[in-house]
Amino acid sequence: xxxxxxxxxxxxxxxxxxxxxxxxxxxxxxxxxxxxxxxxxxxxxxxxxxxxxxxxxxxxxxxxxxxxxxxxxxxxxxxxxxxxxxxxxxxxxxxxxxxxxxxxxxxxxxxxxxxxxxxxxxxxxxxxxxxxxxxxxxxxxxxxxxxxxxxxxxxxxxxxxxxxxxxxxxxxxxxxxxxxxxxxxxxxxxxxxxxxxxxxxxxxxxxxxxxxxxxxxxxxxxxxxxxxxxxxxxxxxxxxxxxxxxxxxxxxxxxxxxxxxxxxxxxxxxxxxxxxxxxxx
Numbered sequence: 312x313x314x315x316x317x318x319x320x321x322x323x324x325x326x327x328x329x330x331x332x333x334x335x336x337x338x339x340x341x342x343x344x345x346x347x348x349x350x351x352x353x354x355x356x357x358x359x360x361x362x363x364x365x366x367x368x369x370x371x372x373x374x375x376x377x378x379x380x381x382x383x384x385x386x387x388x389x390x391x392x393x394x395x396x397x398x399x400x401x402x403x404x405x406x407x408x409x410x411x412x413x414x415x416x417x418x419x420x421x422x423x424x425x426x427x428x429x430x431x432x433x434x435x436x437x438x439x440x441x442x443x444x445x446x447x448x449x450x451x452x453x454x455x456x457x458x459x460x461x462x463x464x465x466x467x468x469x470x471x472x473x474x475x476x477x478x479x480x481x482x483x484x485x486x487x488x489x490x491x492x493x494x495x496x497x498x499x500x501x502x503x504x505x506x507x508x509x510x511x512x513x514x515x516x517x518x519x520x521x522x523x524x525x526x527x528x529x530x531x532x533x534x535x536x537x538x539x540x541x542x543x544x545x546x547x548x549x550x551x552x553x554x555x556x557x558x559x560x561x562x563x564x565x566x567x568x569x570x571x572x573x574x575x576x577x578x579x580x581x582x583x584x585x586x587x588x589x590x591x592x
Contacts (some may be wrong), residue, residue: 335388337361337377342431344378344419361392366399367412367436367494370461374415374433374471382430382509382532383539389502396434397495411437411491413459413483414504416528418535420477428535432505433471435461437491453484455524479535481528483508 336342365375375396379385398410413435421427438461440450450460459482462471471480485491489507492500511517512528520526 335377335379335384337375339373339375341373342376342378342419342429344421344429361394361498363393364395364397364495365434366397367434368399369402369436370438371465373465374435376431376433378429378431380429381536381539383536385430385432386502386505389498389505392498394498395495396498396501398436402436409493412494412496412501413437413461413491414501414508415458415462415471416481416483417471418479418481418531422477430535434501435459436494437461453486453524455482455484455527456480458482479531481531483528484525486511486525 367375377385377389379388396412398406402410415433415435417431417433419429419431421429438459440447440460444450444460447460449457458471458480483489483504489504489511492504496504509528509532512525512530514525517523517526518529
């Protein structure tokens, strides 16, 4: 995804990393929330830029996490990196089939604010469920609130399982429109995968189905970031207005069907960072 934004992660972080409204953290250790301590005014040490490649290991190895200020910030950040996520060499050597990526999304409320949520994604290898596993169906029925089977193998993953007023989980399920990505995969393609998951969650057929767990992602993001949802709606409305005006100018407004092809999702990914979007008052 060339041409999205030429500035590197390091430059973005040096410019914005010490503001309370915007921060990024990542690694294999459990995430530390918040990255910026609003009570003491002290900031954690800036992490280095993302490496060129990140190797994932089979369970019980811990997942690789990336934490950002919001869902929108996370997707745009991923779209601007060249990092590649791959399987470690030893696992590749012992496998005859493709390995797939599983992503779990966690929304954590910062303890130092009244309503500041952080978005975290956890990246792991997809692990097959052994046939003799008790209640194996729980891991294969598409339940978006049940962690993948691999998460049952690590004691250090307990912090991810906590679901309460300060924590929400969404496990991206397998679907016809969003199959599990094949590794290796780049960060920009992970950003597109996340956008596909959000588009699936917002689909009318999903929102109108009370039994569908896929609609949870859109509802959680709306509850955690209502201001961003309002701003996104305004931006899309403005974008459509400009497009319709251009069509009328060139005389093609009435000749084409009004159809959505996902361009709005791509626009949301490639829009460059703006400092005023993420800095809290």
